[in-house]
């Protein structure tokens with residue numbers, strides 16, 4: 001799948017974002033190795049800490065279906081009334097969550113539009129991460 005199409009999926013996912021408190025809407029599209037795309041959006045909560053980011057929403061939806069191998073994720077985010085997008089990177093918690101299932105070469109696509117995006121390896125965004133090997 002071209003990243004342009006994956007970014008388009010992330011923008012579509014953003015349409016369902018539930019962010020009445022921050023007004024910052026985020027969409028994510030996670031491409032699994034089987035070719036399927038899992039959409040996620042941020043889901044806020046009045047108590048704040050129960051909320052979830054778009055990236056983890058997509059990841060856990062995939063894992064709930066038994067899918068555990070992924071190629072890339074596209075992320076888009078901006079205030080609800082924003083006229084343009086800035087690059088929106090996954091937060092530290094999401095980087096850690098992705099590292100549980102994704103290899104260091106997994107690609108994170110941050111986009112301002114379908115044609116204006118940047119690609120980063122996960123290990124560049126989470127150097128020296130904590131993983132299963134850390135527990136041995």
Ligand SMILES: [Zn+2]
Nearest residue numbers: 053090091094
């Ligand atoms: Zn996050």
